[in-house]
Amino acid sequence: xxxxxxxxxxxxxxxxxxxxxxxxxxxxxxxxxxxxxxxxxxxxxxxxxxxxxxxxxxxxxxxxxxxxxxxxxxxxxxxxxxxxxxxxxxxxxxxxxxxxxxxxxxxxxxxxxxxxxxxxxxxxxxxxxxxxxxxxxxxxxxxxxxxxxxxxxxxxxxxxxxxxxxxxxxxxxxxxxxxxxxxxxxxxxxxxxxxxxxxxxxxxxxxxxxxxxxxxxxxxxxxxxxxxxxxxxxxxxxxxxxxxxxxxxxxxxxxxxxxxxxxxxxxxxxx
Numbered sequence: 001x002x003x004x005x006x007x008x009x010x011x012x013x014x015x016x017x018x019x020x021x022x023x024x025x026x027x028x029x030x031x032x033x034x035x036x037x038x039x040x041x042x043x044x045x046x047x048x049x050x051x052x053x054x055x056x057x058x059x060x061x062x063x064x065x066x067x068x069x070x071x072x073x074x075x076x077x078x079x080x081x082x083x084x085x086x087x088x089x090x091x092x093x094x095x096x097x098x099x100x101x102x103x104x105x106x107x108x109x110x111x112x113x114x115x116x117x118x119x120x121x122x123x124x125x126x127x128x129x130x131x132x133x134x135x136x137x138x139x140x141x142x143x144x145x146x147x148x149x150x151x152x153x154x155x156x157x158x159x160x161x162x163x164x165x166x167x168x169x170x171x172x173x174x175x176x177x178x179x180x181x182x183x184x185x186x187x188x189x190x191x192x193x194x195x196x197x198x199x200x201x202x203x204x205x206x207x208x209x210x211x212x213x214x215x216x217x218x219x220x221x222x223x224x225x226x227x228x229x230x231x232x233x234x235x236x237x238x239x240x241x242x243x244x245x246x247x248x249x250x251x252x253x254x255x256x257x258x259x260x261x262x263x264x265x266x267x268x269x270x271x
Contacts, residue, residue: 030123081205095179
């Protein structure tokens with residue numbers, strides 16, 4: 001054995017074995033990995049920067065005069081809905097992220113690491129939650145710049161955003177199941193849009209349900225997106241509805257309780 005080899009073996013043998021990563025630290029690491037993807041591919045920020053600005057300006061000035069008489073009046077009704085629509089749409093990228101990892105082979109490499117098994121999924125959700133927070137901030141900043149003044153004040157806005165983030169975190173477990181089940185990112189995109197378009201546009205995001213035909217209003221009234229919008233709108237406009245808020249909280253717990261075990265089982269059994 002050469003002197004160099006002996007020195008290498010001595011250095012390796014003398015070092016203490018690092019402790020295994022715990023559930024919290026490994027989840028944070030994978031959450032940081034999700035943010036590093038944005039750093040190296042800044043185009044990923046397009047959906048959390050340009051889309052919120054486009055939605056807010058377009059719907060306020062296109063529908064404002066027709067629905068409420070003026071864009072400013074309409075903004076107080078529509079901005080909470082636009083906020084919800086924007087974040088709910090972004091949740092589908094959870095499925096695309098995990099599906100891309102599977103397609104590129106990164107998924108199998110990560111699963112072979114000696115870390116807490118669900119940390120990849122939990123870390124991805126934590127990273128996505130930060131994306132939701134960024135998009136929320138952009139929608140609110142644009143709204144304030146064009147005249148929105150929340151009657152509920154800062155507390156109402158913070159409570160509405162926190163409620164929205166909790167619901168979307170829970171909803172993302174469903175998208176993880178889709179990402180683990182569907183074969184390609186293109187299929188993930190197609191299925192996600194087919195689900196999200198009717199749920200977000202056939203709701204109370206842009207117009208009051210009582211202006212719609214009776215058969216359509218019956219669907220809008222039970223649409224979970226409508227109930228989420230009404231809960232956020234009530235908090236931001238200082239007219240909180242405890243029933244809507246309770247529904248969102250219970251739905252968030254139920255979504256997590258039902259879909260997280262399924263997602264984790266699919267993740268562990270994924271070949």
